[in-house]
Amino acid sequence: MRKRALFLAAYFLAPFLLIMAIFSSNTGYYGASGFIPMVLGATAYTLLNAQLILSARPKWIEASFGLDRFYRFHGLMAVIAVVLALAHKLLEGRTFPNSFQTKPGEMALVLFIGVSTLALVFMADTLVRLFLPLRFVRAFFVRLKIGKYNVQKILHNVSVLAVALAFLHVMLTYSAHNPLVKALYILYVGAAMGFYLYHKVFRKWFAGKWFMVEALVPESGSMTTLVLRPRKGSVFSYLPGQFGFLRVFQRGISSEEHPFSISSQPLDKSRLRITIKNLGDWTGGVRNIQPGSKVLLDAPYGRFSPPLYDCKDGIVLIAGGVGITPMLSILSY
């Protein structure tokens, strides 16, 4: 609870800090007509950098919220940030209609709008639920592969370029002549890029746990259980019902990561089980995984676990289809 409050306080104080620094750098201008565009711009800049931090799904933040809530927050704040940036552009554009400093900002804005729209249609489904006819557009692009979740996940990386352009934009503004403001611009973008780099490059060495596929067990229907053995030591600590991001390293199988619940229970320290239903491109190839292949699991994630709640009167578990997997872990635990 305290961690959650701390994170939210830091998240919402960061724009305030930047606003105060910019305001005190030139109270004459920012105390008059420049105030509102500055507040919009500074808040948008901070929130857009914060989105890059969130997309790196830091475990210490995720553990307090759960990944589903965490991603919903990320989506909502991204939309708010883009709206603020657009309002900033519309107001500030009137004061500096053709200035060079606005160009990188405009390019960043176009990229952010594009990335957010694609994510809301193809990754979060939000726009599809709001405008039902969009599901035909979505289905069409999914058939062309470009609408597939994992292709969209790659396209989502364009937001890094947008963050870099937004940084260039703020550094070209007059406010960056103030050393404190400049330091905050650099600190925010540095933190965002640092988290992004960690997530994309270093996470697998620091956060990933290596396993070897020991066996494949065919289950009923189109489900297969992978039995995994740690390559070193024993299985990490996790709670029943938690999940992880799995990558398989075997020729002929894409090493892209996919989220799966752990269907074994945490008291078994020698093996870990993951039960996968054939639902698409990647899961369709699971039955071709060979015993002996190396897999990397970034885990544990999630808060769907009875030990995290007051369950002294017992629990009722209701599952459909492959949704049974976390329940298997909870039941056997």
Ligand SMILES: Cc1cc2nc3c(=O)[nH]c(=O)nc-3n(C[C@H](O)[C@H](O)[C@H](O)COP(=O)(O)OP(=O)(O)OC[C@H]3O[C@@H](n4cnc5c(N)ncnc54)[C@H](O)[C@@H]3O)c2cc1C
């Ligand atoms: C927290 C969580 C736990 C899960 N646990 C299990 C489990 O125990 N067993 C199981 O069989 N399935 C589980 N899934 C679903 C599983 O991740 C998807 O079925 C799988 O990623 C589909 O990949 P695909 O390429 O075969 O299918 P595709 O045809 O590419 O996609 C099918 C659907 O899966 C979703 N999806 C695809 N890739 C990803 C991704 N990388 N991240 C999130 N969603 C994606 C998309 O919404 C898409 O509509 C879980 C999903 C989540 C989010």
